[in-house]
Amino acid sequence: MDIINKFSAIHTTAKPGRDIRYIVIHYTAGVTSRAGSAINTAEYYRTTDREVSSDYTVDDTAAVCYNGDINNRYTWHCGGARYSTKGGTYYGKCTNANSIGVEICSTNSTGKMQAANDKSYSFTDAVINNAVELVRQLMKWHNIPAENVIRHYDVTGKPCPGIIGWNKESGSEAEWEKFKARLSETSGIPAKKMYYVQVGAFSEKANAEKYLAEVREDYPQAFIKVI
Ligand SMILES: [Zn+2]
Incomplete structure (x- = not known):
């Protein structure tokens, strides 16, 4: 899957050297995830009057990165x-400032937007496969464990993703649990050869983190890999 850069700082806030601890999963509440949907969503963040944006958006064919820094x-x-639902267990812990937002483009069989958890909403297999691939990559880049991949529902209690099987309000969390299991799955996924560009190696974690902070000034995507 390609990651397409569609950078904009509109509807974002500066926080130099922010501490990223969580990845937050959303659905767009849109009606399609076909090719181009993720780019359209990024374009919406840039042009809408609503105070909304997200770091990444995924559709059936690609991921789009909106936040270039x-x-x-x-x-x-x-x-x-906070909503008065069964969600919101991470309210006050996970915030915009310490998380990465991933929007998954939804599909609606009526062709129109509906209320959250309407039975006409679904995710395609293709969009879920791409979301799994992107989130696994982000976990690696930012050293985030699978347990810190949570839903918007876990942060404010909003039914998001608002799809049956994705939050308690919908009557089942089975689909969310399946998605979570795939994030830490090692069997069944062919080992892909990756070529890392290395610029240093340290026996002390603190020294590695200090050097990483310097490198990130020029290369914001730099990350620590423990071997
Ligand atoms: Zn959301």
């Missing part, structure tokens, strides 16, 4: 008041 700026995807 992810270590020093955050997007607006999981803020706001």
